[in-house]
Amino acid sequence: MRFKLPLTLGLLLLAAAAPAAAQEGTALSPRVLDEAALPGVMAEAVDSFIVPGYRDLSRATADLAEKSAALCATPSAAALEETRSAFSNVVRKWSTIEIVRLGPALEQNRFERFLFYPDRKSTGLKQVQAILAKHDESATRADSLKGKSVAVQGLGAFEYVLYGTGAETLAGKGGSFRCRYGVAISQNLTAIADELLAAWEKPDGVQSAWKSPGPGNPFFRDSKEAATELLGVLVHSVEMIKDQRLRPFYDGALDGKPDKGRPKLAIYWRSGNTMASIAANLGGLQALFNSAGMEKLLPADSRSIAGSLNFLFKALISATDRVEGPIDAVLADEKQRARLDFIALNTADLLDRLNRDFGGAIGLGAGFSFADGD
Known part of the structure; x- marks a missing residue:
């Protein structure tokens, strides 16, 4: 495993989040986007x-x-x-x-x-x-x-x-x-x-384009395009946190050896706002997911996915809030580094659950590629 976790904390998170993925893995019927629910979700994303x-x-x-x-x-x-x-x-x-x-x-x-x-x-x-x-x-x-x-x-x-x-x-x-x-x-x-x-x-x-997908809409010709854009906000942002916010200054282990880190590559390192910014990124994603009511897009037998996503969001935000002090001091502290490992591992898990589990369950297809737009 690339990242090391405090064992009890890592097992607790993964065990609590696992049931939703297991449940969706047994789904046999193809998923279809709930087009009736989508306009309300898009409207709430804008207004709320x-x-x-x-x-x-x-x-x-x-x-x-x-x-x-x-x-x-x-x-x-x-x-x-x-x-x-x-x-x-x-x-x-x-x-x-x-x-x-x-x-x-x-x-x-x-x-x-x-x-x-x-x-x-x-x-x-x-x-x-x-x-x-x-x-x-x-x-x-x-x-x-x-x-x-x-x-x-x-x-x-x-x-x-x-x-x-x-x-x-x-x-x-x-x-x-x-x-x-x-x-x-x-x-x-x-x-x-x-x-x-x-x-x-x-x-x-x-905002009108977001609230009224359909023919003639210059942004979203149909509900699937609108749903893809909304979920894409979450997927691309988690990728950004993982690859552009965390990885530049800390990458867990490289070639089997602990990464000493590169504190001056961290965003806002001079002002000490690195982790506060990442926590706000994660908080914004959770707020968007919940205030838009994205759970409403899930079929009744897949609603547990929303619960597992919120569990991951909460755990990640809490762990990020506990990484305190200048980044160079954080990288010199084993306990703080363990928290960074935890954040990195579970950010990757969050990305997978949004892309595969949630995307698949709402009818975009498991493994939907937001990067390629197909």
Whole structure:
């Protein structure tokens, strides 16, 4: 086994989640999508999760912009701490809703402008450092900043402003340029969040397409396409957590030897928001699954699948919340590493259950390939 688990914890989770998979494995009749239930589920996904999620993000970014401006007006250690706290709140709100990586989020490079990650060659970092070193005044205005590289106008750039080399100057007069650059980033984030909210709130826009799949719909020609998109949000997001959030900084064991880890490849490692972000990703996925009422798509004899999925979500979120402290310290602690192993193993299990068990049970076919769209 690639990952090592605390034995009792691992067996408890796997034993509790197993009955649903066993039950579905005995199903003999082919599954057909419940087309009568789907429109209501799609509508709830929009009204109960997506729109509220973008509203929360809009409010959080506006607060960050306000706190950033206050820091520039009256620099102090207390004001810097308030801005950092507001930044962490935006990270949590964004991590909850970033799972909806489609539609308006992909238009005008909004997603990458809000969060440029991963930055494998540190290209973005170098660009941010260059702006700070050269005091590029065009980066201190939101209108001109949005025309620059996506790597210098989002959360990653702002994290470096608040926590990178020289960030301590923000508490005094010596950080004036750095602070004004931060304000421009916060205003840019607010503008993007407001655009995303407006796009989803528009009655005849993307929400209408989600709520009314069928002929003539530019997004979903039938219910199967709509169901595929909705479940695809969950499947692709769990893949993202597994491959882009966990694996870059920790991969369990490599060639039979414990992986020492790469803490500086972890998202938000400077601000200590790595695991809080992953917990918010998982929390957002569970909230989408439940608030949309996706259980309603399951046949009566397969409803236990929803229970096993919620069990996995709860266990994963709880384990993620218990991984505390800077990532470099986490990787040096055996107990914390065991929790990371647990998260990695059961994230893979969650992915399989969503794709194979849930997808198969609602009529998309066991082993449905979301990556290939077939």
